[in-house]
Amino acid sequence: MSSLFGSEERRRNINLGGASSATTHAHILNQAKARRSERENSRKKHDSAVRIQAWWRGNMQVRNVRQQLRQSFAQDVLGVNGLRCMVLIGKDEEVLGHWSTTLTSGGQDVFFQHANGPERESWLVLTRQAALLILQSVAEHPESTYAVTHLRVLDILLAPSSSWTVPIALYLLQRDLYRLLSQAIRGIPVESKNSPTLPSLVPLLTNLFSLDLGAMLLKAQVDFTQHILTIPLLPNRLPLTSISVLSARLPVNALLSIDPSLFVPLIDTEEKVHLTSNLVAFIPPRYPKLSAPALKGWLSLLGATMKSLPTYALEPSARPSSSSGSNSNAVESDSDDESSAAIRVTAVSSFAPVPAPPSLPKLDTRTLKRLQTIPSIPHLKSLLSASQHYPATRDMLYECLFALCVVWPNRSDGVLSAVLIGSGGGVVREIYRGIVRSSALGREGVDGSSLMSPAHAKDWPPLLFLTDLYYQALLTMGDDEFFSSASAAANVPRNPLTLDELVVFSRKLLNIAFTLYWREDQIGVLQGAVPGFEGAGGAAGGLKWEGVREKVTRCLVAIHARDSRKKFTPPDHWLIGSQIDLTSFIEAALFEDQQLSQPTGTRPLSKRHIAYLSPRLGILNNIPFSIPFEARVSIFRNFVANDMSSRGVDRRQYFHKRTRVTVRRGHVAEDGFNRLAEADLRMPVEITFVDQFGEVESGIDGGGVFKEFFTELCKEAFDTNRGLWLANQQNELYPNPHSYAREAHNLNWYRFIGRILGKALYEGILVDVAFAGFFLAKWLGKQSFLDDLASLDPDLYHGLIFLKHYTGNPEELSLNFTVAEEEFGVTNTIDLCPNGSNIPVTRDNRLEYIYRMSHYRLTKQIRKQTEAFFDGLSDVIDQKWLRMFNQQELQVLLGGVNAPIDVDDLRSHTNYGGLYDDNEPTIVAFWNVLKTFDHDQRRAVLRFVTSVGRPPLLGFKELHPNFSIRDAGSDQTRLPTSSTCVNLLKLPRYKDEKTLRDKLLQAAFSGAGFDLS
Known part of the structure; x- marks a missing residue:
């Protein structure tokens, strides 16, 4: 029975006891699942055992086959069969090394005889694969025993004179030849210049450029640039002989003719920096021999690389440290001292979020040193000289230099000064007349909403470079030079732009600045990048529209400052009143100021924050001259009135807290x-x-x-x-x-x-x-420059002007970057810059010396005094109220306007006391006499009564207390007296106009007359 039905364990258990003895339904299901799982596990074990056995048998077979292949290879190392066996074996260092050694040890004739034999096709296919195998071996083990031998074989296979070279080269090129060569070079430590592999590697880098690769030649050039020229410290890795070989065989003209868009977007930030550093080692010495397309290509490549880099990428250590996380860029200083940034911390949370700056690569000191070549004066001079031979490259040059200033802001002043010195201002004229003047940007009648359109991407670099360049020129340009004319003598320095050109240019800048401040989308201005200058790091990189607005505003304000001292623009040139409704503008500005009102004790908002939070206050704080002065004074008085109201002060009431x-x-x-x-x-x-x-x-x-x-x-x-x-x-x-x-x-x-x-x-x-x-400028958070020095120290001003235009060698003057100060009979020498006593003034750095000397005399010497004064001033007057005015306007606000006195306006805002009223004969005579006075006589009378001889800007309704006249008896011999504290004239009742006239003039010009009675 057991043989018929199987063992007892496998018999099916049948329950005949009925339902009462059966287990639960759930129990039955669990048992079924358990049995099913057991069967599945058993099946998996069986399948795994089968696979393991198959794998084992396969491995054994591979070993046997590989052993057989090795034996066949050993019997015919240089034959086609041996080559086939080697390729099938794959990456076996012993086999590959044996083949390379045999081939290079005199077996070339045997090996290459197959190239023209009956098995030529097979030989070529197998040889290409063998070349890839030894190339991969070198890339993975660049300092192995066989590396040099492998490279010799590759050099033989890629020899330009061989018929098989091109097919092999194309095969390797399509399989990352240059990436593998780059891997090999990077695998050798920088310090291992004596590695025997390097001299054999370098020739392979340029072998393909001498071959007829057809359309694939471009790929070879792109791959070479992308993989080889981005190797960190490439010149430092190679022995001198190898550098000479590479430099001599480098197809510079061809490489520089490549469109940068084919490879620049494919490499990361660090690789772009290394590409720039390596090219600087090879290209600048060739400037005099570069063709026009090559020079244009070099400028295009350099510019494209710069524009795609984040700011400070070329000098990471120069990036300002952040003390407030990702919002640190929201903090700015409006003073000339970066350490005195005035911005309350609580404002940052309400400001638009500023993306964290992109992380920057850590660069070797040798790379940093080589990068310093780019903004150096000798390099810029040679670049300017090279571009002069090819006018077609000038546009690209300006774009490249502007990109350099953007990515390396710490060196922008030096770059701009070098361009100005090297061209004598000619670049300014060239950019304006050749490019900017015809640009649609800022032109009257052009829709301002399209300003940020990508369609204008090509127009921005020359315009912004011109604004930076001209602003830099203004720093060391005296008013005599600024207002010079084209008819001046040839040896007299003159403004690179005529006054008529400045009128057009400044209007362009005004329209651009106003559009960017007036935009409701201030987040787009803050974070949006200029087309073509997006940079790296997303929203945190590149040139932002806010930066454009800052550059334009800075130059615009500098031009307006010259116009404020000596008018050269037509009436209403600076106003944009036609574009806005002034009444609604004033109302909205007052409302926005109330919204931004700050508790006492907090630090004021910067111009940057105000521009973001309030477009109208942004205009008033940055380009205030675009709004009529009278309107701004009215806004100022309303600001004060609102502030008084918020404090519960009513000037019309006397009885309140005092x-x-x-x-x-x-x-x-x-x-x-x-x-x-x-x-x-x-x-x-x-x-x-x-x-x-x-x-x-x-x-x-x-x-x-x-x-x-x-x-x-x-x-x-x-x-x-x-x-x-x-x-x-x-x-x-x-x-x-x-x-x-x-x-x-x-x-x-x-x-x-x-x-x-x-x-x-x-x-x-x-x-x-x-x-x-220059002192009033400090009230407004502005710096003063050479043009202000004439009012402080005329002798020093003329000396600096002489130095600026000195045609000889400035070193003959024996100047250095120091200034001598004499106090209490002791002369102290102060450095204008670190180690200034050891830095002579030369032709190349004299503009920097002029700037530093002016800055020291106008700013540094009185910094503490100015800061203390302004600290007290801002305790009463909100900074953003003052920034609505320039220096000249602020003086008017303080002391009144130097304008003719309007007698009718004064009469309509005059109060009377005693026996006087507007129709009393003495009062009628007084006004008749005052109307006969000339300007100086009227001012004398006004000063006699009020202590100030200038009328208030908005008329005598602003005079507080009001101008008043009270009778002082009938004594005809008595002179008029005054109480300047209450603007009161005490006028005797003179019987005739002649007596009144004589007595009034006598009192006014004698300076006497104050009476407490």
Whole structure:
């Protein structure tokens, strides 16, 4: 039975006990699954055993076959059969080494006889495969025993004179010849210059360029550039003899004629840097011999590489350190000192996110040193010289140089200065007249919305390079040179652009800047890249539209500054009023300012943040001259009014919270300094005078007593005999640069004076003090340059102008980068730059010397004094309010406009007291007499009454308190008197106009007349 039905274990168990003894349904299912899984596992084990056995048998068979192939190969090493066996064996170092050694040891005749025999086709196919095998062997083991032998074989197979060379070369080229050669070179340490492999490797790099490869020659050139010229420190890896071989056989003209778009997008950032570094070692020495297409190709390649690199990629260590993570780029400084960035941290969170800058490669010091060649003056000179022979390359040159300035901002000033020196300003004219003048960018009537279109990609580089170049020229251009004409003598330096050209050019820049500030899409301006300058790293790389706006604005403001000093543009040239509705603009600006109002104590928003958060305030803070001055003054007064309102101050009411200060006559400045140093000067201040007997003077300060206090304080504080201020030849004040003025106590005085002047601006009190333009520029966060030096130190200014245009060798003048300062009879030498005493002034660096000397005298010497003053000023006046004006306008805001006095306007805003009214005979006579006065006489009367001889900019309605006239009795011999603290004229009731005229002029020009009664 057991044999018939099988063993007991395999019998099927049948339950005859009925349903009551059966297991549950779930249990039955689980048992079925378990049995099925067991069968599946058994099947897998069986299949695995079969595969293992097959693999084992296969391996055994391969070993047997390989052994047989080795035996056959050994019997016919140089024959076709032996070659076939070697190819079938594959990567076997012993077999490949045996073949290469035999072939190079005198077996070439035997081997190459098959190339023309009956088995030629088979031999050629097998030889190509054998060549690839030994090439791969060298790539993987470049310093192996057989590497040199393999390379000798490859050199034989790729010999230009052989009929089989081209098929073998094409076969290898299609299978990454240059990538494998690159792998081999990279596999040898940089320091192993004596490696025997290198001298054999180098000839293979250029062998293909002498072959007739047809259309594949381009691929060979592209692959060579992509894989070989991107090898880090390529010149440093090769022995001198190999470098000479490579340099001599390098097809420079052909390589430079390749379209960069075929390989530049295929290589990463680090490879682009190494490509640039390696090419700089080979190309510049050949500039004089380059053909026009080759030079254009080189500029195109260099420019394409630069444009695709992230900023600072060529000098990673120069990238500014970040202290605030990815938003660090949102922080900017509007001052000339990068360490004094004024931007509150809390503003960053509300600002558009700035992408983190792309990571930069870590570069070897030798690579960095070679890269320094690019922006060096000798290299730029030779490049400019080479391009002069081929005018067709000039456009490409400017694009290349601009890309260099973008990717290497720390060297941009040197590049621009070298171009200016090398061309004598001719490049500026050439770019403007040949390219920019006809460009549609910024042209009147052209739709501004298309400004950022890719269709204008080619127009941006020359225009932006011109703005950078011309701005750099303005830094060391005096006003005499700027306003020179074409009719000037040949030896007289002149502006590279005529004034008529500047009118057109500046209008272009204005239209571009306004369009970029006015755009509602400020995130696109902040993060969007200029077409063709996208760079690497996505949104974090390349040249952004914000950078374009900054460059355009910087040049535009510099041109406008010259026009502000001496008008050369037509009326309304700078205004864009036709493009906007001024009424709605002002209303929106006031609303936006309220939205951006900051709590007391926080640091102010920078111009960059304001431009992003508010297009209108962005225009007012960056290109304010595009809005009429009167409109900006009105906006300023409204800003102040809104600020007063937010603090609960109503100027029409007297009884509200005030800061009460008692001041002694004769000690106005001292008491004001001691008692107002920490007061909130945006709130009303009540002044009480104590006379010389210690008695409190009667009267209520409704604004006039404070004006008297302020007038007296200014007389003392700005007295040049006190040592804090000096006056130039135009009697304009600026801080004393002496070290005495930098002492802590005196810096507190500058801070206090800044607060007091801020109070004057806040209250609309006119100040009869004129400040030097370069000092006023500091109030606005601007730097001053050579053109401002003439007002400070005329002798130094003329000396620097002489140096700039000196035709001899500047080194004959024995100058270096130092400045001598004499204090207390001791002369100290100060370096203008690190190690300046050891750097002579030469023809190449004299512009830098001029800039540094001007910057030192105009900025560095008074930096601490200026910062203290501005710290006090900004405690009362918001920085963004001041930035709506330039230096000249700020002086007008402080002291009134130097314009004819409108008698009718003054009369309509005059109050009367005592027996006087507008129809009283003496008052009628007064106005009739005032109308007969000339300009100087009217100013004298106004100064006599108000202490300031200039009318307020927006008319006498802005004079606070209002101009007033009160009767002073009937004594015909008495002179008129005044109370300048309340702008009050005390006028006797003269009986005739002649007497009134004589007495009024006598009082006005005598400087007497203040009366407390």
